[in-house]
Amino acid sequence: ERLFVDAALAEDKLPSFDGDFAPYFQDLTTAALFCWIHKHNISTSAYEDLVDIIMRPEFNRDHIVKNIRRFRTWRERLPLPSISAKSISISSKKTPSTSRDSKMAYQLSISDIIWNVLNNPSLVKKMYFGPDVDSKIKSEYWHGTLWAESLLFGKEQLMISEEIYKCGDFVYYYDYNDNEQKLGRLRAIVLNEGDQYRLRIQKVLDYNDLPGTFKGELRQNRSLSGE
Structure with missing residues (x-):
C-alpha cells in the first residue's frame, strides 16, 4: 500500500481564483514567489527576511540592484571582518572513493569581531562595563x-x-x-x-x-x- 505524504488538492477543494493563474494562484506575485521558493529551496527565515524588506515603507523597487556582483564589490566598502581560508585534510575512512583529500575551511577572527564591536559607536553607547x-x-x-x-x-x-x-x-x-x-x-x-x-x-x-x-x-x- 502506497502512503502519500504530499498530494494535490481535489478539484472540489481548489480555491476559486480568477485571472491568468487561476485556479492555483491569485496573481502573478504569488505565483512568482512560489516558483522562486521551490526552485532555489529558500528557507523560511530567508523568505521572512525578504518579506520584511519588501514591506518596509522605505522600500523602493526602483532602487533594486539587478546585478548581484555589485553587492560583492560593495562589501569591500564596509568595515567587515576579514575572512581567512585554510586547507583542511579529510580522512579517507568512511568516505566515497571520489572524495577529495582536502577542503577549504573559512573562518572569522574572534579578535577582529570584538575590535569591530568595541569601535562601533552605535553599539558601544548601549554597552555596560560597570559593576554588577x-x-x-x-x-x-x-x-x-x-x-x-x-x-x-x-x-x-x-x-x-x-x-x-x-x-x-x-x-x-x-x-x-x-x-x-x-x-x-x-x-x-x-x-x-x-x-x-x-x-x-x-x-x-x-x-x-x-x-x-x-x-x-x-x-x-x-x-x-x-x-
Missing part, C-alpha cells in the same frame, strides 16, 4: 554572579572608613541574623538599583558549621590546628 547590579529581576547579563565575580568588570576594590577592601580578601562581617561576627571572603563589589555599593561576601564555614556527613576526625584535627 543587584536586581530582583534578572534581565541583563550584569545582573548575574558570573559578571559580579569577574575581575574584568566593575570595581576591584572599595574604600570604607579609610580602609581598602579588595575582591578576594578575607574579611570579618557582622551577621545580623545570628547576631555575631563571622569570617567571610569578599567575592564581589556590586551596585543595587539605587546605585549604592554592596559587598557580596561568601561565608567561611568552620568545623562546627559543617553538616554531619562532612564531619570527620581528619577535618576536626585540621580545624583544631587552625587550618
Whole structure:
C-alpha cells in the first residue's frame, strides 16, 4: 500500500481564483514567489527576511540592484571582518572513493569581531562595563554572579572608613541574623538599583558549621590546628 505524504488538492477543494493563474494562484506575485521558493529551496527565515524588506515603507523597487556582483564589490566598502581560508585534510575512512583529500575551511577572527564591536559607536553607547547590579529581576547579563565575580568588570576594590577592601580578601562581617561576627571572603563589589555599593561576601564555614556527613576526625584535627 502506497502512503502519500504530499498530494494535490481535489478539484472540489481548489480555491476559486480568477485571472491568468487561476485556479492555483491569485496573481502573478504569488505565483512568482512560489516558483522562486521551490526552485532555489529558500528557507523560511530567508523568505521572512525578504518579506520584511519588501514591506518596509522605505522600500523602493526602483532602487533594486539587478546585478548581484555589485553587492560583492560593495562589501569591500564596509568595515567587515576579514575572512581567512585554510586547507583542511579529510580522512579517507568512511568516505566515497571520489572524495577529495582536502577542503577549504573559512573562518572569522574572534579578535577582529570584538575590535569591530568595541569601535562601533552605535553599539558601544548601549554597552555596560560597570559593576554588577543587584536586581530582583534578572534581565541583563550584569545582573548575574558570573559578571559580579569577574575581575574584568566593575570595581576591584572599595574604600570604607579609610580602609581598602579588595575582591578576594578575607574579611570579618557582622551577621545580623545570628547576631555575631563571622569570617567571610569578599567575592564581589556590586551596585543595587539605587546605585549604592554592596559587598557580596561568601561565608567561611568552620568545623562546627559543617553538616554531619562532612564531619570527620581528619577535618576536626585540621580545624583544631587552625587550618
